[in-house]
Amino acid sequence: MVVQATTGSGHLVGQRSIKTILLEIFGPLLQVLMFVLGSATILSLIVILFAFVLRGSRTDIDLLQGTLIILPQVIIDGMVRGFLFATIALGYTMVYGVLEFINFAHGEIFMVGAFVGAGFGLSLAQQRMLADFPPLLFVVLAILLGMIVSGVLAMLTERIAYRPLRNAPRLVPLISAIGMSLFLQDLVRMIALATGMGFNVRFQTPPLGGSLPLGQIPIGGDRFASFSIDSRALIFIVAAIIMLIGLNYLINVTRLGKAIRAVAQDRATASLMGINVNRIIALTFLIGGALGGAAGVLFGIRVGTINPYVGFLPGLKAFTAAVLGGIGNITGAMVGGIVLGFLEAFVASYLSLFTRGQFAGANYADIAAFSILILILIFRPSGLLGEATTQKV
Amino acid sequence: MALLELTNVHTYYGQIHALKGISLTVDQGEIVTLIGSNGAGKSTTLRTISGLLTPRQGQVTLAGRRIDRVPPHTIVNLGISQSPEGRRIFPRLTVLENLEMGAYIHSTHSPEFRADLDRVMTLFPRLRERVKQKGGTLSGGEQQMLAIGRALMARPKVLLLDEPSMGLAPVIVEQIFDIIKDINQQGTTILLVEQNALMALAIAHRGYVLQSGKIVLEDTAASLQSNEMVQKAYLGLD
Numbered sequence: 310m311v312v313q314a315t316t317g318s319g320h321l322v323g324q325r326s327i328k329t330i331l332l333e334i335f336g337p338l339l340q341v342l343m344f345v346l347g348s349a350t351i352l353s354l355i356v357i358l359f360a361f362v363l364r365g366s367r368t369d370i371d372l373l374q375g376t377l378i379i380l381p382q383v384i385i386d387g388m389v390r391g392f393l394f395a396t397i398a399l400g401y402t403m404v405y406g407v408l409e410f411i412n413f414a415h416g417e418i419f420m421v422g423a424f425v426g427a428g429f430g431l432s433l434a435q436q437r438m439l440a441d442f443p444p445l446l447f448v449v450l451a452i453l454l455g456m457i458v459s460g461v462l463a464m465l466t467e468r469i470a471y472r473p474l475r476n477a478p479r480l481v482p483l484i485s486a487i488g489m490s491l492f493l494q495d496l497v498r499m500i501a502l503a504t505g506m507g508f509n510v511r512f513q514t515p516p517l518g519g520s521l522p523l524g525q526i527p528i529g530g531d532r533f534a535s536f537s538i539d540s541r542a543l544i545f546i547v548a549a550i551i552m553l554i555g556l557n558y559l560i561n562v563t564r565l566g567k568a569i570r571a572v573a574q575d576r577a578t579a580s581l582m583g584i585n586v587n588r589i590i591a592l593t594f595l596i597g598g599a600l601g602g603a604a605g606v607l608f609g610i611r612v613g614t615i616n617p618y619v620g621f622l623p624g625l626k627a628f629t630a631a632v633l634g635g636i637g638n639i640t641g642a643m644v645g646g647i648v649l650g651f652l653e654a655f656v657a658s659y660l661s662l663f664t665r666g667q668f669a670g671a672n673y674a675d676i677a678a679f680s681i682l683i684l685i686l687i688f689r690p691s692g693l694l695g696e697a698t699t700q701k702v
Numbered sequence: 703m704a705l706l707e708l709t710n711v712h713t714y715y716g717q718i719h720a721l722k723g724i725s726l727t728v729d730q731g732e733i734v735t736l737i738g739s740n741g742a743g744k745s746t747t748l749r750t751i752s753g754l755l756t757p758r759q760g761q762v763t764l765a766g767r768r769i770d771r772v773p774p775h776t777i778v779n780l781g782i783s784q785s786p787e788g789r790r791i792f793p794r795l796t797v798l799e800n801l802e803m804g805a806y807i808h809s810t811h812s813p814e815f816r817a818d819l820d821r822v823m824t825l826f827p828r829l830r831e832r833v834k835q836k837g838g839t840l841s842g843g844e845q846q847m848l849a850i851g852r853a854l855m856a857r858p859k860v861l862l863l864d865e866p867s868m869g870l871a872p873v874i875v876e877q878i879f880d881i882i883k884d885i886n887q888q889g890t891t892i893l894l895v896e897q898n899a900l901m902a903l904a905i906a907h908r909g910y911v912l913q914s915g916k917i918v919l920e921d922t923a924a925s926l927q928s929n930e931m932v933q934k935a936y937l938g939l940d
Contacts (some may be wrong), residue, residue, distance in 0.1 A: 564802070564810065571792050571803050577754055578790040583778035583807035583856065 333561035337640040338553060344644045345391070348651040349384050356380070356659050363663055374532075375662060381526065381536035383658045384651075389542045389611065391650025392549035396604035397627030398634070398642035399556065400463070400597030406573035406637045407593045408471070410479065413486040416624015417493035418463045418598045422455035422605025423512070423615045424497055429454055430513035431506065442515045448544055448610065451514075452603045459602025462493075463594040472587070490621075498617040509616050512609040517541060541611045548607055552600060553643060559596070560639060569593055573637065622675070626653075629682040635692025644693060653678050703766055705730045705891055706751070706782070706860050711760035711770075713743075713750045720746045722915040723760065728860065728893050733886050735894045735902040735923070737936055738912030744895040745787045747912070748862045751893075752784045753777040764860070779807050781859035785866065787895075789849040793838030797829055800837050800848055804855030814857075822851035825881050843874035850878070850885075860891045867898040879905055899936035903927045911936070 360376040397419050404412045429451050433439040439447075470489045474482045501510060520537040527533055560566035571579040572589045580586045608623065609615050626649060634645025657674040661667075685692065704727035713721040721743050728734045736744045749755045751762055753774035762770040764780055772780070783804075792800050801819060802810050809815065823830040826847040832840060837848060846866055853861055863882065867875040875898065883905045886892050896902035903909055903923045911919035911932060919929065926932050 564806070567795065567799055567802060568806065570795060574792045574794055575790055577774075578786055578792070579803070580754070580774040581752055581778065581784050581786060582803045582852075583775045584803070585773075585775045 330562055334554060334557045337557050337561075337643065338550075340640055341395075341553070341643045341647060344647045345388065345651075348391075348648050349387065352387075352651055352655045353380060353384070356655060359659070359663055367665070372662070376659070377526065378534040379658055379662075381523070381534075383654050385536075385538050385542055386658070387651035387654035388647075389545050389650070390654050391647035392546055393604055393608060393623060393646070394627045394630040394650050395643040395646025396549050396552060396600050396607075397623060398631040398646045399639065400601045401628050401631040402634070402636055402639060402642035403569070403593050403597045405631070406639075407569065407576070407590050408475075408482075409637075410471075410482050411486065411628065412463075412466075412471075412594075412597075413483070413624075413628075414466055414470075414489035414493060415463075415597070415601055416620035416622075416627070417490050417497075418459045418466070418620070419601040419605040419608070419624060419627075420615070420617060420620030421462055421493065421497060422459040422602030423609035423619060424501065424506075424510065424605075424617075425455045425458045425602065426451040426606035426609045427510045427512045427615055428506070431510070434513050439513055439515055444515045444517050447515050448517075448548070451606045451610070452548060455602040455606035456599035457602075459605065460595045460599035463598025463601070464591050466598075467591060467594040472590075494617050494620070501617060509614055511614050512612070514610055517544070517610075545607045545611055548603065552603060556596070556600065556639070565589075565592065626675075626678050629678055629685075633681060633685050633692055635694045638692065638694050641692055641694035648693070649678055649681060652681065704728060704763075705765055706893065707763045708747070708751070709761050709763075711747075711750060711757045711762060713746055713755050713757045715746075715755075720915055721750065721757070724912075724915070724917055725760075726910050726917065726920070728891060730891055731886075731889070732908065733882070733892045733894060733906045735896055735899075735906035735909040736912055737896055737899040737902055737909060737926075737932075739897065739935075741914070742912040743915040744912055745864055746915075748784060748787075748864050748893070748895055751777075752782060752862060778856055778858075782862065783853040783856040783858035783860075784862040785846075785849040785853040785864060787864040788868070789842075789845045791837040791840070791845050791848050791852065793836065795837055796834055797837060797840070797848055798833045800852050801829075801855050804852030807856055815855075818855050818857065822854055825854075825884065826851055843870050843878070846870060846874075846878060847881075850881070854885065854890070858890060860893060861885065863892060863894045865895055865897060867896060867901060875901060899932065900938075903932075903937075 356376055360373045364372050397415065400415045400418065401412060430439060433442055466489055470485045471482050474485055498508065501507065518540040520539050521543060522535060522537045525533040525535045560569060568579065568584045568589050569592065571582065571584060572586055576586055627646065630645035630649045631642045633649055634641025634643070653674040656677040657671045660673050661669055706728040708724050708726050711721055711724045712719070724747055736747060738744050746755065750757050753769070753772055757770050761768055764782060769777055769780060792803060795803065801822060805815055805818060828844055829847055829851055832844060837845065840848060850863065850866065866878050866882065879901050882892065882894065894902055894906060903926055906923040909921065909923050909926045910917050919926070919932065921929065
């Protein structure tokens with residue numbers, strides 16, 4: 310009797326229900342979705358409001374109509390930028406979680422991913438196989454290759470440049486990371502030039518199809534604005550979402566994921582549990598690097614041309630996104646990326662429209678992104694979802 | 703042969719000479735206590751045993767095997783687990799996840815894991831009620847229970863307990879010490895570090911008194927309780 314009763318209760322607490330597991334995987338994703346919808350809605354309302362207010366100032370075009378016509382495209386652009394920053398930001402935030410330091414070489418890990426994808430496309434093209442290669446298979450293979458190379462490279466970076474400095478003062482590994490960043494930029498440049506890829510490398514892909522029409526919205530009278538999503542943007546968003554689901558599964562459900570969280574919360578105590586802390590830290594770099602590499606491939610496919618310095622700006626913005634979401638917080642990195650991506654897309658598209666082209670929006674998007682960094686650091690250093698324990702950069 | 707033995711152990715924090723030649727033994731089935739004031743080196747001794755600190759001199763053996771150059775995550779596998787000073791539970795993991803981390807060296811899919819879980823929940827019924835709660839939201843007493851429970855999940859031969867009474871109400875301390883005694887009677891050897899010498903000597907078989915990194919006294923718990931110096935310095939008796 311007693312034995313039965315105790316094993317029964319053991320079962321209850323020992324095993325998770327499918328429902329709990331699903332919640333652990335999709336809970337953070339729902340949060341991200343909420344921020345996607347929220348950012349899109351709020352920013353749309355703001356630009357529409359602006360359009361209303363400024364309507365009288367323009368006689369040449371109907372500002373409100375102009376605003377509405379490009380709105381769907383801006384939202385899609387915002388999502389693409391958002392998921393780009395989110396996938397890169399995860400690498401920063403995971404490494405910060407376990408080591409409490411900013412891996413400034415992470416932008417270059419991302420760039421290497423882009424180069425691996427481009428190299429894959431180029432070698433297929435040289436074999437004259439590219440045009441007939443199944444597009445979906447190409448994308449999947451390029452992403453996998455990018456993930457493997459970038460993941461391993463990130464792990465090597467940790468082993469060579471950071472682990473020997475584990476007990477050094479905080480600034481030392483930071484400087485080492487900046488050095489690693491410069492080193493990787495020039496290493497890739499050297500390899501790209503030596504192998505004849507050139508400085509600016511075209512990211513060749515099989516034909517990926519054109520735009521998918523999504524629908525039409527009425528913009529007053531009997532006129533309609535049709536909007537569509539570029540297939541490359543669609544690939545980006547879908548791939549990013551799949552990766553985020555995978556990451557949430559890994560971090561929240563598996564034993565290794567729990568070990569990563571344990572190490573992030575208390576390294577010494579984690580080692581007392583029998584967790585090999587060095588191995589977990591290496592694994593964190595592998596995962597973060599792989600996500601960065603995948604983001605690099607997707608970025609390359611989307612923009613078409615890359616060079617060894619493309620990692621710098623997205624890297625810095627993704628770092629901003631990680632801070633915005635609360636550095637060290639994984640869901641925060643995703644959310645921060647989304648918010649920052651939308652903000653940038655809106656500023657890039659609407660600033661010139663509202664100022665009669667006096668401020669070319671694309672240039673000012675960077676200012677918007679980094680103003681956010683400064684504002685967050687001043688007013689809410691723990692970020693949107695920051696944990697109370699956030700400390701010292 | 704002693705289960706756990708320290709021979710002339712010297713441990714440093716940088717330049718600071720924290721342990722100045724500690725020698726002690728813990729036999730199978732015993733509760734041995736280390737008492738002493740703040741900074742005497744009690745926690746340092748435990749951290750040296752569990753591998754968080756490496757001694758510069760001397761040796762630590764577990765069942766005859768040297769472990770003083772073995773990293774902490776391997777020492778757990780050899781059969782020593784620790785409930786650290788300040789409890790150090792993982793604040794953003796749930797109670798269940800904390801216990802799973804305690805059992806990290808074993809599979810959580812095995813029947814043994816469930817049996818261990820059930821044993822811990824039976825020792826500390828409070829944890830069963832809190833199983834889905836985040837560790838950081840528990841009260842101090844509950845956190846201490848979780849820290850001990852988590853250490854037990856590794857199925858240790860030797861359990862190291864660092865100041866389980868710290869910051870807890872006397873009634874909770876009594877509960878916890880009763881459970882420590884139960885754990886020992888179920889077959890786990892215990893090395894207990896305590897400032898609360900009164901409580902520690904009441905459940906221990908033997909004890910060592912530490913002062914500035916050295917052992918100044920060792921005896922059975924009963925003799926230490928009646929020792930004049932111990933009474934004056936640690937038991938608050940005149």
